[in-house]
Amino acid sequence: MTARPSLYVALAEQRYVIERPWGDIPGDGGKVTDVVCDAGGHIFVLLRADCYVDTRLPTLIELAPDGRRLAAWGEDIVDGHMLSIGPDGRIYVVDRDAHEVVVFDRTGRRIGGLGRRHQPNQPFNHPCDVAIAPSGDIYVADGYGASRVFRFGADGNLISTWGTPGKEPGQFSTPHGIWALADGRVAVTDRENNRLQVFSASGDLLSVWPDFYHPMDVFQDGRQRLYVTDQVPRLSMLAPDGTLLARCRPVLNGAHGMWGDAEGNFYLAEMNPSRVTKLRPIS
Secondary structure: OOOOOOOEEEEOOEEEEEEOOOOOOOOOOOEEEEEEEOOOOOEEEEEEOOOOOOOOOOOEEEEOOOOOEEEEEOOOOOOEEEEEEOOOOOEEEEEHHHOEEEEEOOOOOEEEEEOOOOOOOOOOOOOOEEEEOOOOOEEEEEOOOOOEEEEEOOOOOEEEEEOOEOOOOOOEOOEEEEEEOOOOOEEEEEHHHOEEEEEOOOOOEEEEEOOOOOOOEEEEOOOOOEEEEEOOOEEEEEOOOOOEEEEEOOOOOOEEEEEEOOOOOEEEEEEOOEEEEEEEEEO
16 A cells, blocks of 8 residues: 655744644544643643534543543533643633633643633623733633633733724734733734734734734744734744744644644644644654
């Protein structure tokens, strides 16, 4: 039998081999919607299911660096959309249509939450994504039923809110992905406005970066470079000032979420087809 060919992409000087589908992810319930990595190289994959029609199954899958399944939990998440992980290992899951951000420890035990579960506008209205700042502050992109960003302290107390619907600078039409940058800024993918907007920690608009088509998620690596997935589909690499450095096409229909690990691997969450695509750097 002829061996399957390998595919490669490049971002600037770095080449990657594409590995897909990657990881031992169950195929009997839910679609891959987001992925994060912890400091030890473990990968957590979020599955989105329809609580009305799908069998109640675990929605969080923990994988070892080699893709082996280590654990599965999160049966009480009814509409997992995106997730994040803090430096202390806490995992924050956006339960979109439950209007809540649920906080878990590494074993899957619920230890807290933001928002009132199943209570729209208390304060969330179908939130999209969550980001943890180096300061411990928590930012939530409230993007489907609203067009705003919430900033909470590490203690869960609300600090500020900004954003209104629209196309003008500082406004949003589906703030979908969010990342708290190392220098204190906050980057938000303004999906239907085809741009990424950058704010101060308190919500002052600093810059607008265009030239995306429905940007989905944003990630920053240890060298302060930003990576944005969109629905072209592309993966774009940018300098901290927004200068475009490189682009590639690593997935078929666009990555809904993404994350990178300390070894330089990237993990892309694809919903159609449902899978994780890994970009492994090569010499």
